[in-house]
Amino acid sequence: xxxxxxxxxxxxxxxxxxxxxxxxxxxxxxxxxxxxxxxxxxxxxxxxxxxxxxxxxxxxxxxxxxxxxxxxxxxxxxxxxxxxxxxxxxxxxxxxxxxxxxxxxxxxxxxxxxxxxxxxxxxxxxxxxxxxxxxxxxxxxxxxxxxxx
Numbered sequence: 001x002x003x004x005x006x007x008x009x010x011x012x013x014x015x016x017x018x019x020x021x022x023x024x025x026x027x028x029x030x031x032x033x034x035x036x037x038x039x040x041x042x043x044x045x046x047x048x049x050x051x052x053x054x055x056x057x058x059x060x061x062x063x064x065x066x067x068x069x070x071x072x073x074x075x076x077x078x079x080x081x082x083x084x085x086x087x088x089x090x091x092x093x094x095x096x097x098x099x100x101x102x103x104x105x106x107x108x109x110x111x112x113x114x115x116x117x118x119x120x121x122x123x124x125x126x127x128x129x130x131x132x133x134x135x136x137x138x139x140x141x142x143x144x145x146x147x148x149x
Contacts, residue, residue: 022093024048024055028085036076040069050093053100053129055086064108070117074143077104081121081140098123102140118146 025048033046036059045060057077065073086099106117121140128136 019051021049021051024050024089024092026085026088026092028080028088032076032080036073039076040065040073042069043073048089050089050095050099052093052095053097054103055089055099055101056103056105059104059106060112061106061108064116065106070106073106074104074119077119078121078143083139086123086140097129100124100129104143119143120146 029046029048036046037043040061042062042065043059044062045058047058047060049056049058059073081102086102090097090099101120101122104117104119105115107114108116121143122138123140124131125136125138
């Protein structure tokens, strides 16, 4: 019985240790943050985190962007999500695989708990991360809007 408890505790520690969230501060994320703040003065904060196997980018803004501004921000993020940049981020946290999904959350009001605009892009088209065939690779090229209404 005591061996079972020790094994269960070990498994629990292993599982919880695998889901550590890392702050991301690479050269490419610093450059993107600088560019976004220069182009869009209403951007107050850009924050990147990695929780295996996904990357998250949160943008806090002082006001709701126009439709054109929203599209321009998404275009900048799309330009940023190259394989080179994603691999740089993965290496920075010692992640040896592809980043599965990139989430973009935009908060545009004073309530920091809510997200007014949310998107994601993915590396694989399916949930099968072992299928590296061309037909299963999306390579972060398509962005999807997340509608939670």
